[in-house]
Each structure stands twice: as C-alpha cells, then as structure tokens.
Amino acid sequence: MKKVVVFFGKGGSNFLNLIKKENNYKVIAGVTNRADSEVFKEKNLPPILISSDFNEILDHLKKLKPDLIVLAGFMKIVPPFIINEFKGKIINLHPSILPDFKGLHAAEKSFEAKKACGITIHYATEALDNGDIILQYHINPNKFKNFEEYYKELKKAEWTFLPDVVERINL
DSSP: OEEEEEEEOSSOHHHHHHHHTOSSEEEEEEEESOTTOGGGGSSSOOOEEEOSOHHHHHHHHHHHOOSEEEEESOOSOOOHHHHHHTTTSEEEEESSOTTSSOSTTHHHHHHHHTOSOEEEEEEOOSSTTOSOEEEEEEOOGGGOSSHHHHHHHHHHHHHHHHHHHHHHOOO
C-alpha cells in the first residue's frame, strides 16, 4: 500500500477528499502551516504536523518515509532541500493549465483572462510550477456567470482527478 503525506492549507478539502477516497494508498499524515485550517473540525484524522519550519517538516518526513507527497493547497514554496530529498515523489495540484498562471491566485487570474482554466497535476521541482505534467483538465470559463460558480467546478475537478492520480501513479 502506497504511503501518502498531504501538504494542505486553510481549506484542506483535498486532504479530506484524499482520505475519503483511499483505495490502494493510505494517507498516513498531513502537513500544514495553518493552525486555523478547516480540517481540524473533522474527526478521525491521521496525524497532522502544524509547522512553518521546513527543517522540522523534513525531519518529520524522514521518519514517516512516504512513498508520495502531495502538495494540495499548501501556499508556501517547498524548499529545494525537501524537493531533492524526495525527488520524483512529490506532486503538486495547481489551479490553472500550466505553464500559464504560475504561483498564487492562478484560479482567479485564469478565470479573469478566460484562458488556461482548469487544473494541472505535475511533479514538483525546484522551479515553481514547472515539473513534468501528469494530468491537465480544462474547464470552459464561459459556462459560468462568475468566479464563485467557476471555483465550484474547479473544486469538483480537483476532488475527481487528484485521488485518481494518487491511486494510479507509479513511483
């Protein structure tokens, strides 16, 4: 069984969804820098490290020995020393069609531009939002009256495709 650690942020919906959809993988831990994350309202969660100290996070990861690390809404840049320690074992969920709209606020920027709307799941590298692409799912922004409607569709895509990629990825 594939051991997975998920880095998440304030909402944490992809972390919770990955736990809910476990099949041939097991979410063994979470990592967040947000003590105010919505996930803490839930029960029966795997252990969660709350830290902004990347040396502490690396020590934690080395003890856990995950097969896969998933970056899903963790709004900090993971430093090269962690990327290199787990090279080829870290994937990132990004809310636009890369290479367009790298970095923060990609969902809003892509929707506003009516370009590159959707999600990209890719391998994480030292360069921001730049690794080999595993999956892209395009969403037509013209179907939605406003960003809120588009964002709901974006979340549905994330909740559908991220667990599927985690399940199928061969490391």
